[in-house]
Amino acid sequence: MKVMLAIFKLDRLGGKERDCMAIARHLAARGHDVTVLTTSADVAAIDDLRIESLRARGLANHVLLRNFARDVIDRRQRERPDALLSFERIPDADYHYVADGAAILRAWQLLAWPPRRRAKLALERAVFAAPAATRLFFLTERQRDEYIIAYDFEPARASVLPMVLHDDRYAAARKLGASRWRSELGIPGDALMAVSVAVDPKLKGVDRSLAALASYPKLHLVVAGSDSPWLHRGVVRRDLERRVHIVPYVAEVMELIAAADFMLHPARSEAAGQVIGEALLAGVPVLASAACGYAGEIERSGAGLVLPEPFQQEALVAGIAAMIDALPAMRKQAAARAKSLQQQRGAWLLAIAERIEQRDV
Template sequence: MRITLAVSQLTKLGGKERDCLATARHLAERGHQVTVLTTAVADDLAAAPFRIELLRVRGFSNHSRSAAFARAVLKSHRQQGGDLLFAFDRMPGADVFFAADRSYLRRYHGLAAKLLPRRRTMLALERGVYDPKAATRLLFLTAQQRDEYQQFYGFDPARGSVLPMILHDERFAALEGAAERGAIRRELGVPDDATLVLGIGIAARLKGFDRTLAAVAAQPNLHLLLAGSSDRWLAPQVAELGLQDRVRLLPYVPNVMDLLLAADLFVHPAREEAGGIVIGEALLAGLPVIVSAVCGYAPVVARSGAGIVLPEPFTPEALSAALTEVTGALPAFRERASAQAANLRETRGAWLRCIAEQVEAAAATR
């Protein structure tokens, strides 16, 4: 089967981009002829077992380029005679869509949504995928995300499937070959007896780094490592709070699993998070977690007892209390996190198998 995957860029590999590449690799390994359409690609992807094709897209704004990319993908897919189009960006006309984000209707509504070009364009792209008249098969990260979209658009529930928790194969491999915990901490400059809190994210404010900094500032026994973000406000905020001796910023993350193994607690008080792969990665490493209730994978934390889910609306007091509770009972929380890690190891690769089955079923019904 000739399958076309589409994602807007492959240079900054966030969750959606990594999911697209893993899916392309898995489908190719199942014997399908896979082409990934994108506008930009990192050099080290040249050896991938599938074809990557660059599309030239013009536009003076992000939303105009998004619309142009959707049109260019449809044109290329049809010209090449592909059997199925699998989109990782909102793209009317796609056969399958991977819903990596929450709905724009949560952010764009009222008169502004009708008048402002960006909002109007992005809502039109979203509507083209979820409209009840569309034939696109929908893949969701969580049941919460599926129900939200279904409430907004009223599509046939049979069109939507919820994927098992997404955990990439290289994370399992990284755990198997990870360095010793003490060696990682020494390399990071973390004292052996320190209780290390870890936060990971690219968009620092969206992932709640400011909330974590404020909470750690009030608990002088904690050290904090914030990794993955290059946001310029972080260093001044650390200095303003007087945390230079207890907080380390690490914009580049060469191995996420090493950081998780070095930490005592993972904190993710995000303002928005459709799923939260990093939450699953923390649990896979056997690390207790504190997450905000908006995170799609928060119910996994609640069911496992491997951490605390902060109620919405968020309050600094709730995060501070959660830090105190978890750090005061770390052995018990770590034991439950380790049990959840064992469960996740048993389901390794389930999300990719589910995607492949959905894609193949969609192709069979065309």
């Protein structure tokens, strides 16, 4: 089959972009002719994948996305692939990978620029609402149900994927051993270590975690993925320089997670939360907000705690105390979940490939 994937900015290398690359590689490994369309100009040769760059047209973000959708549609009409899998809202795509929450359900700011909202909602309606026939890959059942409530589409169009975890995470999990992280960061042996992996620290609730640290003088927090000035200011303002350690997003992120006693992830919004799955794969319990799509994985496994919505800072403070008290039992549950997750390696990629290959069934 000739399969075309479309993603606006591949070089952002966030979760959606990493998922796109993994899917493209998996489809290519199954013998399909795969092309990735993107506006990124500096990813022309990633391994053996065919990456084709489209010109980004426009200044405002919503104009860029709308023009990208038009260019992808034009390319599809000219090249006639067997299947088009979109990672952005592209009308008439055969498949759409739903990486975000529904824009129509978002609490838009009162002063949000009307043309931006109209354009985003128009693209979203064109993918989800009738008479669209695009088949949809959702990360969680909750995410699927929210979109069905918003757009009342035929449930048969939707597939909920197994937990999305990448092969490199599985490989790293099997090699975990003694970690260098605590000694290199200067974390005392009698201290507790929590970890947050957050490219966008505000969205992932790192400020909430910083505020809670005042109640736990022996708790250290390692924040990986962001060097934001906002984050540094928050640490200094709360006089936490000795207990908050800011590191870049490292290749050994699984080793860093495994070195922690638990993960802190009180996110404000999270369609899924792959870092939750990565922590469980590393055998580390998680304290997360119910806003995270994978929060149900924590509840089902017993490997951590989920904070109810709407979020309350007092609940986070109390949740940390409960985590600390129950750490031995929770780490045991996390280890059991890690073992079961090993049996699911590649399941999400297989589900996507089989759905595309059976598109006429």
